[in-house]
Amino acid sequence: MKDTIRITKTQKSRLSEVDFDNIPFGRVFSDHMFVADYKDGEWQDPRIVPFGHFEIHPAAMALHYGQAIFEGMKASKSNDGTPLFLRPEMHAKRINQSARRMCMPDFPEGLFLEALHELVGLDRDWIPPKEGSALYIRPYMFANDEFIGVKPSQTYRFIIFTGPVGPYYPKPVSLIADTHYVRAAVKGGTGAAKVAGNYAASLLPAKLANEKGYDQVMWLDSIEFKYIQEVGTMNIFFVIDGKVVTPALNGGILPGITRDTALHILPEHGYEVEERPITIDEVVEAYQAGQLQEVFGTGTAAVVAHVSKLAYKDIVMDLPPMEERQVGQLIKTQIDGMRSGRIEDKHGWIEPVKAAVKA
Ligand SMILES: Cc1ncc(COP(=O)(O)O)c(C=O)c1O
Structure with missing residues (x-):
């Protein structure tokens, strides 16, 4: 992995459309996402792009044989407005433990953390300000070979997207x-x-x-x-x-x-x-x-x-x-x-x- 993260900013932020006092969980997504592709034995072209759909082949192996892993984490703001993560390196490690069990390639921990900082830094205004609210972060990886047959895929896609979530008042x-x-x-x-x-x-x-x-x-x-x-x-x-x-x-x-x-x-x-x-x-x-x-x-x-x-x-x-x-x-x-x-x-x-x- 030699490339640094290439950034393409959105032309039009959707932030003004969000009602931060009323955010449905899991349905609102921030302006950008991080993407990297694994092929020829290495992670390539790490990039931050406007959040949006991407094409997937009908035979993409993850859809059939389930090589798909993910993480769930949060960024929040301290009382003085500083955006922060809690123990992000633990998530970088755990996604690789999941990857090994699923016969998928490791994602470099340093790049995982750099991508988090860049992505959340870029979309920091999407972190809801209220205590208990957060920017939910979803890193995930899936098998992307266009192939029918049970074997480990040779190509993978790794993505991180984020979305604001309201204060969580968990009831018993x-x-x-x-x-x-x-x-x-x-x-x-x-x-x-x-x-x-x-x-x-x-x-x-x-x-x-x-x-x-x-x-x-x-x-x-x-x-x-x-x-x-x-x-x-x-x-x-x-x-x-x-x-x-x-x-x-x-x-x-x-x-x-x-x-x-x-x-x-x-x-x-x-x-x-x-x-x-x-x-x-x-x-x-x-x-x-x-x-x-x-x-x-x-x-x-x-x-x-x-x-x-x-x-x-x-x-x-x-x-x-x-x-x-x-x-x-x-x-x-x-x-x-x-x-x-x-x-x-x-x-x-x-x-x-x-x-x-x-x-
Ligand atoms: C099955 C399962 N157990 C436990 C947890 C709690 O893990 P964490 O504290 O890392 O969110 C989660 C959430 O990720 C989970 O999905």
């Missing part, structure tokens, strides 16, 4: 543990990678959970349906008798970046944290003993989503009211506070957007 969610479907196999599967197919596999169980009146599925392990994995698009935490427990990464769980951040923050505030296998039976027993104090999910979108109700077979666990919860709230306050500049970033997680945009 209800969960049902699925005892029939899994999201991904625990051993040897693709659960630890952020691959498109994992999300496709989750849709039917999620629909069935909705039909039963629950917001999301809590995934159990694929062998015994006993060990808790994660939730919808979040990692899961339990507070049992004052101790914080989260399932250990086992190859079947996505290594969430918010999860990792929480695992750093909690001990610094005096909490004992255990990363270990945790069974649904243990959670039920804790509930029945009156020791299940909190259940919450962590992820880029919500930061923390509290769980109000958790069902397993015919057991329905109604969890303590919000006023009695401290742990999930602490994580959210710390992360939001670092983003806004109200809380000191002792870890060097915050990275101001530093693009010097060329003409």
Whole structure:
């Protein structure tokens, strides 16, 4: 990869059409996108171009054999208006872990970060100003060979686009543990990678959970349906008798970046944290003993989503009211506070957007 990023600016910004007080999630896209193509064994022609459609061949391999991976991250503005990222290098690393599992080429981490800074720097006015609002960033890569037959593609396209999202006021969610479907196999599967197919596999169980009146599925392990994995698009935490427990990464769980951040923050505030296998039976027993104090999910979108109700077979666990919860709230306050500049970033997680945009 020798080229630097070529920039073609849009002739007409769409920014004035956006109502920042009323942004539907996932439907508004900023003016520019970053694109690079992989061929002849290297990434070529990294460029920022006006956001828009592109052509794709009917035989493009990603559409048939599913070599497609992505990331989800955010840029936000601190209280003094500085645009910033939170731990962007973790996303640069994770997309390559996903790429390796899918037999796709690595995307150079340095170029990933440079592209983020240039793109978000160029579209910085698209970052909504309100605390809790953000510019959602979607890096992704897909197989682009025009070929029918199961083998790794020789060509790929890598794109980053962004779009403003409104303040996320996550309401507590209800969960049902699925005892029939899994999201991904625990051993040897693709659960630890952020691959498109994992999300496709989750849709039917999620629909069935909705039909039963629950917001999301809590995934159990694929062998015994006993060990808790994660939730919808979040990692899961339990507070049992004052101790914080989260399932250990086992190859079947996505290594969430918010999860990792929480695992750093909690001990610094005096909490004992255990990363270990945790069974649904243990959670039920804790509930029945009156020791299940909190259940919450962590992820880029919500930061923390509290769980109000958790069902397993015919057991329905109604969890303590919000006023009695401290742990999930602490994580959210710390992360939001670092983003806004109200809380000191002792870890060097915050990275101001530093693009010097060329003409
Ligand atoms: C399946 C799954 N688990 C967990 C997470 C949380 O990961 P992160 O904290 O990196 O957003 C996500 C979101 O990316 C996800 O899709």
